[in-house]
Amino acid sequence: MTAVLSDEGTGTPPVLPDSRRAGRSRRPRPARSRVGLLPYLLLVPALAALGAGLGYPLVRLVVMSTQEFGLRQQFGAPAPYVGLDNFAEIFGDPYFWDVLRRSLIFCAVNVALTLGLGTLVALLLSRLGTAMRTGVSVALLFAWATPALTATIVWQWIFDARYGVVNWLLTRLGGDFEGHSWLSQPLSFFFVGTLIVVWMGVPFVAFTLYAGMTQIPGEVMEAAAIDGAGAWARFRDVTWPALKPIFIVLAALSTVWDLRVFTQIFVLQQAGGINRETNTLGVYAYRTSAGDDFGLGAAIALVMVGITLLATLFHLRQMFRQEEV
């Protein structure tokens, strides 16, 4: 906890390129000679687990996306190969494009809000006294640690139509929110969804950026201040350039995470009862399969994997630029 709470940031600073390089150059390189089979044997259990739990299902997903796999196949009929028909079908379905657009917009809004608010909270942390900073950090850790499922259920309760505290408060403030159902309109449905995703996402961004800020030498900031740089100029010319690599990593990660949001949407749908107007990619793939069309569901899921892969490749390129693995 001290990394979060102390000024020096004694914990491992996440992805600060220079400090890592410095640490690494002092370490001798492991010997290349006479390693033999040992390292490969050590990797066998990990590779077996990854292959069984992840690799093989991924292969099956690809295969299934090229098959007709419906109710009959569920009961044992052979699944005929249909080439790219499943993809042709989803790409020809206007509803798929609705879902895709909705997912991308939802993702973009959540990433922007998470990063924006996360930056503000990080700046706040860096300016607070120790006691206040501890308080804010603990609150953030609560939000960060709460499992996605229970977080969603608690927010569902906060926005409950009949007894929820939000409707109670808004009614007291003079609004007409008695029995108002937030989850039965797509827009307010996604408002609640965004609130949950951002609430859960901000702490990680804030702590990571704050840890990065503590690595910026105080003298640099003071020198800038003495030279007459205002708060905004100091952020733009000192803090921002130093944090940019971290920021890019956080943006890539948040994109990957917010694109695949499932639990929050699924649980809110079960609470609010509207699916068609609120499906995002993950939930749509699941519901298509649950509606006994596994071939189509697999094709939709693969589109999701594809988009994620793009964001990941971008992220990996950054990682390997910053760190010698």
Next chain:
Amino acid sequence: MYRRRWPLNLVAVAVMVIVAFPVYWMLVTSFRPNSQIRTAPRFLPVGTLDNYRAVFERDHFWSSFANSLQVTLLTVVFALFTAFLAAVAVSRFRFRGRLAFLVVVLLVQMVPAEALMISVVKVLEGWNLRNSIAGLTITYVAFVLPFTVWTLRGFVAGVPRELEEAAMMDGSSRLRAFFTVTFPLVAPGLVATGIFAFIQAWNEFTFALVIMDRPERETLPVWLQAFNFGARGTDWGGVMAGSTLITVPVIIFFLLVHRRVAAGMTAGAVKG
């Protein structure tokens, strides 16, 4: 440098209240009788344990608890064991394929679990492992493994080889040197990583939802959502008590380890 602190402190208090409110509200509601929940909200805690008593007596709570505990502990043990071996391989040896392995580890942890829900079920059905602890454990191990390998790699690399070599000079075998010198120094890292794997497996909802689809095979999160869905907003006291029981151990564990694993998170960890 900062003349007036109070406006900033005011903002800080506001942030604190807003961010912590949902967790506070979950706790407060869980200790309140449903008859009171249906009147205006009251913000101060009043105590009744009725909701918890009702949760303990609900169908399938204890079987779900047992399932969750088994899957989680098995996942932690298997993930730590396999990841530790892999971490030693990549941080103590240079060999052909090492970089490829690391790239694979980084790549696969980005594969969205949500996309694999469908095919994982089919694969496990084929192995007769649907609705089984073993099937769910295999899936969880694969999904926490990349993060575990990546984090442990950092911990193992943090122990200087010279220490081991010194022990070998004194006559220890390589294996003995490793277990008497390096292993104890890596142990805190193993604990932290293990706790993190515990949190991931304990929280997991989506795979459990599709793999464990019989009531007596449910894990706690699936049980809770079934309870929440079935109650249709009529038993918030009970649902919040259930949520609290799942969340509180996670928060405690998380407070213990979050700092040690923060760097691994940035490398692209499993989130939640």
